[in-house]
Amino acid sequence: MAAVDWGTTRLRVWLVDEAGNVLAERRGDDGLITAQAAGFSTILEGHLAAMGAPEAMPVIVCGMAGSRQGWLEAPYVTVPAPIGAILAGAARVPGQRRDIRIVPGLAQRQADAPDVMRGEETQLAGAGLPAKGRHLVCMPGTHSKWVLVEDSAVTGFGTWPTGELFSVLAAHSILRHSLGEQPQPVASGNPFFQRWCEQALAEGGDVTSRLFSIRAAGLLQDLKPGDAAACLSGLLIGGEIASASRRYGKGGSVVLVASGALSTLYTEALGLAGLAVRAVDADEAVRAGLIEAARKNGMIAGSGVAA
Amino acid sequence: MAAVDWGTTRLRVWLVDEAGNVLAERRGDDGLITAQAAGFSTILEGHLAAMGAPEAMPVIVCGMAGSRQGWLEAPYVTVPAPIGAILAGAARVPGQRRDIRIVPGLAQRQADAPDVMRGEETQLAGAGLPAKGRHLVCMPGTHSKWVLVEDSAVTGFGTWPTGELFSVLAAHSILRHSLGEQPQPVASGNPFFQRWCEQALAEGGDVTSRLFSIRAAGLLQDLKPGDAAACLSGLLIGGEIASASRRYGKGGSVVLVASGALSTLYTEALGLAGLAVRAVDADEAVRAGLIEAARKNGMIAGSGVAA
CATH class of the missing domain: 3.30.420.300 (2-keto-3-deoxy-galactonokinase, substrate binding domain)
Structure with missing residues (x-):
């Protein structure tokens, strides 16, 4: 077939x-x-x-x-x-x-x-997913989905447009001056990603209060474009996880369905949030x-x- | 002069x-x-x-x-x-x-x-502003500013890019399909504005979890473009007020420095948040x-x- x-x-x-x-x-x-x-x-x-x-x-x-x-x-x-x-x-x-x-x-x-x-x-x-039990699944992307599965039934889900927010803000908001023409992918272990992700995790999904800080950090603290992209990525991904944790409960474990660089970044961010991660390759999952x-x-x- | x-x-x-x-x-x-x-x-x-x-x-x-x-x-x-x-x-x-x-x-x-x-x-x-005392000032716009003034000194401030988020999302995100070509200004007393503002106020500044709901409400609940614009406006303004209240304290009163339609919308939203509002015209304020x-x-x- x-x-x-x-x-x-x-x-x-x-x-x-x-x-x-x-x-x-x-x-x-x-x-x-x-x-x-x-x-x-x-x-x-x-x-x-x-x-x-x-x-x-x-x-x-x-x-x-x-x-x-x-x-x-x-x-x-x-x-x-x-x-x-x-x-x-x-x-x-x-x-x-x-x-x-x-x-x-x-x-x-x-x-x-x-x-x-x-x-x-x-x-x-x-x-x-195991046939029995409660499982929280994170599927990151342009429109990240978080899905609650209970005894093999989908009982609820939500969408966080994290990838779209990143690209729209990078291209069309005042942050384009901070991130530069072609934002590079954020590397694993980037300290700006980690710090901004941790701050966002501490603020329950409130990300709008920190968006302009990226611009201000460029003006006052000489933040470089590549680091500004890491800040925005950390802020938005941390905010997504904090927000989803508010809705579906903090702690416990998450099944992460993702591939490549996105899988690496989310594994890191979910770890910062104190969640245990079981990673599943998104390509293999859709095929299966x-x-x-x-x-x-x-x-x-x-x-x-x-x- | x-x-x-x-x-x-x-x-x-x-x-x-x-x-x-x-x-x-x-x-x-x-x-x-x-x-x-x-x-x-x-x-x-x-x-x-x-x-x-x-x-x-x-x-x-x-x-x-x-x-x-x-x-x-x-x-x-x-x-x-x-x-x-x-x-x-x-x-x-x-x-x-x-x-x-x-x-x-x-x-x-x-x-x-x-x-x-x-x-x-x-x-x-x-x-x-009175020379003495603590005053919280909200100056809405493309980049809304909230300023804390204590005994005639600025002791802190923050920026919420609410106006910019609205226009960037309306023009460049998937929400452009929901809001239509030329979003009309939101009228005072719009029930969609009020409902989404109240929801956002209850969620401590977490707005990203609800953005995609505007799109989904168009697909599932036949939400009309003008009402979708009111939802987005209520969500973002309510989110700004909730976020600023987290930073500067809930309750009490706010001095709102704004003009025209923005002054009306923020007066309504600040009222929904339970804040007493003293409105000052922004044009007169800058001149003074x-x-x-x-x-x-x-x-x-x-x-x-x-x-």
Whole structure:
């Protein structure tokens, strides 16, 4: 089968066998935005042909391709919901020769805390959480998600737009003068990252009071652009963790689903917050979640049939 | 004398008599950015000529014209500092036929809370604060300032970039889809403004956890663009007040130095926070502060001579 993570700006395709072994992988910049113009089927079939996938191979998809602006709307599942039931509700794309299904997103319909996700529910399903118990999962990114899972059901989640705040403030606010033209990625162990993260952790998610301090530190304390980027990153990530800890409880442990530099920074920040971290690779998690979704929908052999 | 409030993008000039009566007023878009190219003297003399100001008339200036990128750097005064001494330290612009002086800005050089202001110190001086006692002053705007004044001395201040966050998020973040092309000003008494402000006030300045909820409320609850703008405004203003209250203490009273729609919104939000508000018009305050600065520098008759 083919497994596809189809986001707003990017797409990844894996060919996997029934045991879940990866046979081939492709990445492209033809996410939702490109596909809206070029056609979802055209783009997918192009990738599959390039990978030598047979015509009858089934395809399971997650991410923004399932949004209202996507290929086919896979309507949100309302939480609380068992993870297995979410996966089993994949929507079949009509009029295709192949069996192509899209995993639905999640909606939290509380009047005072509305929220949505699309794509992360599949990462979550592949994160290898124990079937029993309460698990807090952090999935950092442009729009970081924190998810509370209890006995294999999603009972609540929230979004912190940390990555987006960083890039929007770096490019468009007065902090652009402090961070310089092209902020470099923050290196692990950066003392500015640590100090600003610790300050933010101590302030319960209140980050707006310190944003302008980065500018002032440039004027009064000769803070350099690279260090200013580390300050902003520490402030926003520390603020996210403090805020999520207010909502979901302090202490305990967190399952971190992330890759690369982001995984390193969040591991460091969660450690500063006194949380025990179990790190799961985000790429592996989404692939495992897609395979599980294919099983649950009866597309490949295994435990599941659509619930 | 002429009194000039010379900011980054705008400039205002008043001709006043020795009693402080306004004889003439002019406003221009030739702030710091324009003046850097066209020349500060050229722009000022152009406005003064158009107002019929005599050649020998002295000029007192506050704002970004006194920054390093301005006409002449009027070095920051470090807090704590008596307001009178700040005003008395105006820097004289050399090589001019007129006596032209620029009021210095303020710097807070605490290692963990660096901050600067330029222009607001003059508003503060003209806000009519009682000489004795502790007064908390809120000056909302692009970069809102909260200032603690004790027995006529500035003992501390902070910056919340509330106005800038609103415009940057409205224009460049995912919230632009929620707020629409041209967010309208939020009307007084808007129930969305009130509800989101109250929520933010209850969360101690943590606003990042609710930003994405505005987007989700559009998807799940059919929130309209004008109401989404009210939500964002309420969230950010409520967050600013909650955060400042954490730093300077809850309850009590606040002197609000603001004009127009901003004054109305902040009066409403400060009321929701349970704070008693004394409102001072920002235009009148800066003018009164400039006249006081001219007196303190011996440019016009009155109580002051340079300290």
